Amino acid sequence: MIKRHSVIVVGSGLAGMRAAVAARESGADVGVISICMPVRSHSVAAQGGINAPLGNNPESKDDSVDRHAFDTVKGSDYLADQPAVIKLISLAKETIYELEHWGCPFSRSEDGRIGQRPFGGAGYPRTCFAADRTGHSVLHVAWERSVRLGVPVYEDRLVVKLTVKNKKVQGIIVLNFITGELEMWECDAVIFAIGGAGQIYGATSNALNCTGFGIAVSAWAGISMKDMEFIQFHPTCLYGNNVLISEAARGEGGYLRNNKGERFMEKYAPEQMELAPRDIVARSIYQEVLEGRGYGPKENGYVHLDLTHLPESQILERLPQIRELALRFSGQDMVKDPIPVQPGYHYTMGGIHVNENCASEEVEGFYACGEGTCVSVHGANRLGGNSLLECAVFGKVAGVEAAKYAKEATPSPDAKFTLFEALHEQEQEIDFWYSGEGKSDPFKIMEEMRNTMKFNVFVYREEESLKIALDKIRELKQQFNDGVYLKSKVRQYNRELEWVFALKGMLDESEAICMGALARKECRGGHWRLDHLKRDDANFLKHSLVSFADGEPKLSYQDVIITKWQPQERKY
Amino acid sequence: MSSTKETKILTFKIKRFNPVVDDKPYWDTYELECDDGTTVLIAIQELIAKQDGSIAMRYNCRAGVCGSCAVLVNNKYALACETLVLQLNKNVIKLEPLPSYPVIKDLVVDMSQFYEKLLAIEPYLKRDHSKDPETEILQSPEDFHIIEEATKCILCGACHSSCVSVWTDTNYLGPGALLKAFRFTNDTRDEDRRERLKRVTSEDGVYRCHTAFNCVEACPKELNPTEAIQTLKRQSAKQTLKFWSRS
Numbered sequence: 001m002i003k004r005h006s007v008i009v010v011g012s013g014l015a016g017m018r019a020a021v022a023a024r025e026s027g028a029d030v031g032v033i034s035i036c037m038p039v040r041s042h043s044v045a046a047q048g049g050i051n052a053p054l055g056n057n058p059e060s061k062d063d064s065v066d067r068h069a070f071d072t073v074k075g076s077d078y079l080a081d082q083p084a085v086i087k088l089i090s091l092a093k094e095t096i097y098e099l100e101h102w103g104c105p106f107s108r109s110e111d112g113r114i115g116q117r118p119f120g121g122a123g124y125p126r127t128c129f130a131a132d133r134t135g136h137s138v139l140h141v142a143w144e145r146s147v148r149l150g151v152p153v154y155e156d157r158l159v160v161k162l163t164v165k166n167k168k169v170q171g172i173i174v175l176n177f178i179t180g181e182l183e184m185w186e187c188d189a190v191i192f193a194i195g196g197a198g199q200i201y202g203a204t205s206n207a208l209n210c211t212g213f214g215i216a217v218s219a220w221a222g223i224s225m226k227d228m229e230f231i232q233f234h235p236t237c238l239y240g241n242n243v244l245i246s247e248a249a250r251g252e253g254g255y256l257r258n259n260k261g262e263r264f265m266e267k268y269a270p271e272q273m274e275l276a277p278r279d280i281v282a283r284s285i286y287q288e289v290l291e292g293r294g295y296g297p298k299e300n301g302y303v304h305l306d307l308t309h310l311p312e313s314q315i316l317e318r319l320p321q322i323r324e325l326a327l328r329f330s331g332q333d334m335v336k337d338p339i340p341v342q343p344g345y346h347y348t349m350g351g352i353h354v355n356e357n358c359a360s361e362e363v364e365g366f367y368a369c370g371e372g373t374c375v376s377v378h379g380a381n382r383l384g385g386n387s388l389l390e391c392a393v394f395g396k397v398a399g400v401e402a403a404k405y406a407k408e409a410t411p412s413p414d415a416k417f418t419l420f421e422a423l424h425e426q427e428q429e430i431d432f433w434y435s436g437e438g439k440s441d442p443f444k445i446m447e448e449m450r451n452t453m454k455f456n457v458f459v460y461r462e463e464e465s466l467k468i469a470l471d472k473i474r475e476l477k478q479q480f481n482d483g484v485y486l487k488s489k490v491r492q493y494n495r496e497l498e499w500v501f502a503l504k505g506m507l508d509e510s511e512a513i514c515m516g517a518l519a520r521k522e523c524r525g526g527h528w529r530l531d532h533l534k535r536d537d538a539n540f541l542k543h544s545l546v547s548f549a550d551g552e553p554k555l556s557y558q559d560v561i562i563t564k565w566q567p568q569e570r571k572y
Numbered sequence: 573m574s575s576t577k578e579t580k581i582l583t584f585k586i587k588r589f590n591p592v593v594d595d596k597p598y599w600d601t602y603e604l605e606c607d608d609g610t611t612v613l614i615a616i617q618e619l620i621a622k623q624d625g626s627i628a629m630r631y632n633c634r635a636g637v638c639g640s641c642a643v644l645v646n647n648k649y650a651l652a653c654e655t656l657v658l659q660l661n662k663n664v665i666k667l668e669p670l671p672s673y674p675v676i677k678d679l680v681v682d683m684s685q686f687y688e689k690l691l692a693i694e695p696y697l698k699r700d701h702s703k704d705p706e707t708e709i710l711q712s713p714e715d716f717h718i719i720e721e722a723t724k725c726i727l728c729g730a731c732h733s734s735c736v737s738v739w740t741d742t743n744y745l746g747p748g749a750l751l752k753a754f755r756f757t758n759d760t761r762d763e764d765r766r767e768r769l770k771r772v773t774s775e776d777g778v779y780r781c782h783t784a785f786n787c788v789e790a791c792p793k794e795l796n797p798t799e800a801i802q803t804l805k806r807q808s809a810k811q812t813l814k815f816w817s818r819s
Contacts, residue, residue, distance in 0.1 A: 036630070037687075039727050040638040054707075100708045103697030103759065105716065105723040112710035130723075136637055137723060144696040178676055207632040208617075240609050243635045325635060328654060329609070443621040488626030492592050493677040496625030 001184075002416055005031035005152075006406045007399075008172065008187040010159045010214060013041035014135070015370025015391035015398070016193030017142035022399025023191070024149045028406055030399075032153040033174060033185065035209050038143040039136075042195055042207040043391060046135025047246035047322065049117060049127035050392070051385035052092035056109055057116040060124035065089045067123050070565060072386060075121040075277050076379025077525035077535065078567040079227070079543070079560055084356040084375045086564070088386075091393045096128055099392065104141040106130050107318070117251045117318075119384045121277035121572070125251075127385040132246050132321045138388055142395075156493075157183070159214065160501055162190065162221035162366075163415075163422045169365035170415040173422050177498070180491030182426055184419040188406035189365045191358075191398045192218055193391075196348040196371040200506045200513070202450035204345035205237050205244035215372050216505030218352050219512075219548040223360050226374035226558075227350035227543050228509065229516030230526050232382055233459050234346030235281035239302040241329055242344035245322050247384040249334075250274040252318055254307045256285065257338065258293040264303075272572040279381040279526045280572060282343040286459045295340065299455075304338035343459055347371065347387060349378045349526060350516075353545060358398035362549075365405060369398035376543060379560075380525020433500055434491075438483030442500045445476050445484065449503070452476075453510055461517055462531045470514035477507045508553070512546035515555050520544065537567050579607045582657055584615060586627060587668040590677045597675070600624070612652035612667065613641055616679075628677040639728035642792065643679050644668040649730040649790035670733040685742065686732040689749035693771065697756060698764035715760045722755035722800060724793055731787035731797050737780045744780040745772065747787035747797035754800035757807065769808040778805045 012034035023030040053063040069089040107115040119127040130137035161173035171186040197212025198204030268284040269276035289301035352368040360366040456469035522536035542557040589597035630640040641652040673681035731747040
């Protein structure tokens with residue numbers, strides 16, 4: 001049986017739920033398909049805040065759309081498309097007020113306005129927050145709004161295939177975890193809001209569902225991956241399990257110290273110190289560790305995040321969650337002791353290639369928004385507090401645009417046939433994995449993939465190690481394609497099967513990351529080449545695109561759109 | 573601190589049940605080397621990867637905030653991702669699904685009865701949006717603090733599972749939904765307070781709570797649904813008995 005919604009949203013994080021709400025409010029028949037119940041999505045784990053130039057803080061009276069947009073462009077190391085950034089920031093204020101009117105429980109300033117705190121790379125305190133659970137607060141409110149509008153959510157489902165014919169979306173093939181069976185869903189338009197890809201590295205602040213699988217699924221259907229080499233390594237992931245310790249810890253006044261007790265950011269960003277953008281802080285920490293001024297082994301070292309000089313009441317009021325996380329996982333109470341932090345995979349700047357209307361120009365009826373998407377507004381480095389904003393703003397844009405498209409779309413006469421064909425093909429692949437005829441253990445491949453990426457495509461990169469990584473990833477892909485097996489034969493709620501799908505996607509995503517990183521012979525934002533230590537605007541002021549449309553990945557480039565701010569040297 | 577790598581081989585006893593093929597639940601036992609960073613969730617992940625791919629459990633954030641992985645660990649409600657196994661000081665770690673929900677498979681339960689109750693309290697701000705200001709609706713820090721605790725709820729469903737009143741009356745809204753009701757009833761921006769209080773004092777509402785405090789004990793976020801429920805009782809009594817509010 002084929003199920004149908006005019007607009008299907010894939011993913012139930014902030015971007016997905018905001019898209020679903022917008023599509024519904026535009027009158028579309030919309031349904032959400034997700035691995036999990038909406039409030040379980042990873043937006044829930046965002047901590048520090050969401051940016052908008054509201055000017056609520058006494059120090060941010062002069063803030064403006066222009067200032068915020070410029071900070072974002074400079075933070076992106078000029079790789080962001082400027083019209084898209086201006087669109088994002090122009091819609092920021094109304095987006096925050098909308099969330100607030102829907103009931104978002106923001107922390108408040110004394111005059112009853114939404115509280116705003118300083119964040120990295122920003123000229124003014126413009127990060128709106130709900131203590132250190134801002135993502136939790138905004139995701140819950142987006143879900144609540146969808147409940148109010150009666151948007152159906154179909155949980156425990158993984159979208160494994162996007163069916164496209166004549167460059168037009170027909171529908172999707174979905175694995176239902178509970179039954180273990182594949183489902184066919186037909187739609188006029190689909191919105192992928194599928195999240196980031198930190199699980200490629202394993203050492204990440206990302207949730208276990210963040211495999212970026214949807215990036216690969218759309219790539220297999222002919223939609224390019226964009227700027228995949230740009231990965232944000234968050235400077236302060238907790239040493240050990242890499243759970244996120246929000247930038248808000250530094251926004252509230254926290255210091256970073258090396259093993260000599262020095263505030264080493266003095267050397268790297270004398271003006272902004274700990275509140276320099278994340279790429280710079282992450283590199284600085286990494287450098288301190290490499291030069292022996294960190295703690296622990298050099299290959300997995302850490303520095304101290306010190307908040308002990310802050311009043312206990314401030315920590316308890318504004319950073320309660322991260323204090324508890326650190327206490328639980330590292331045993332240190334940040335009220336009294338510094339806590340151990342290290343850079344870890346945090347954010348996927350690249351992703352599914354769409355334009356500033358969240359629409360694909362390669363496949364009609366396809367839209368995407370959120371972290372797994374590259375519009376691009378973050379370019380080579382995202383500023384803290386801009387990701388929730390992107391999810392909310394472009395979620396809405398995607399919902400409105402997809403609804404508009406769906407209204408005028410003519411149904412494809414052979415959509416059902418295409419879906420049946422795709423279902424059959426997918427069933428065969430799954431049956432093969434279950435058959436046990438494959439020779440390779442998928443979890444061994446995954447472990448090798450993670451180690452390859454972690455050790456060769458990290459904060460610092462160079463030609464030799466990138467080549468090793470690309471070769472290794474291709475070898476692992478070959479192994480996967482030669483056949484992997486599932487240990488268990490149970491069809492119902494088989495999480496092993498889900499990881500095999502994710503791995504298939506992550507291998508292609510890894511390949512695109514390596515290809516982009518190897519070819520980009522410059523330093524820009526999160527991409528730092530030790531063998532090409534300068535930004536090279538003449539050759540690389542452009543987005544990289546990796547297309548899997550013909551099976552084998554092909555790398556090409558697209559110019560960055562610069563309308564207002566000419567690239568300058570980036571100093572903080 | 574995790575630099576001192578103490579390791580230990582622990583036994584995991586997992587309650588297994590696949591209603592599609594099994595007549596009744598049974599236990600499987602696994603051994604796994606754990607260190608001081610190993611959480612119940614990490615252990616399950618390792619077991620799925622290396623020993624038995626058929627173990628079913630929901631998970632996601634690894635940081636105690638998405639509410640996916642609430643289970644019983646050695647008979648106690650816990651989030652698997654937050655529970656460090658060596659700190660339990662036991663050689664055997666027993667894992668069971670949340671009681672009182674139908675089992676989908678192993679540690680995965682069908683939480684629809686909890687979600688239905690949540691929807692019944694209308695979990696969204698209600699106000700006449702045509703009169704909304706162009707900027708934010710003002711709310712004092714003090715008024716925010718009234719609802720702040722309740723907004724920390726991660727909807728993991730542990731409280732609903734633990735509630736004796738839910739066990740005996742499946743129509744009872746339960747502590748999780750009522751905590752959410754408290755959060756909206758006491759939000760200064762909400763204009764539906766009167767109706768909300770009426771709704772929670774229906775026969776399936778707050779008076780079904782017999783203050784057993786199971787929910788307080790079960791809550792992994794250390795919230796206090798019982799207290800929220802008693803406040804709702806007081807507030808609704810006050811609304812009904814108008815002379816109270818006059819004094």
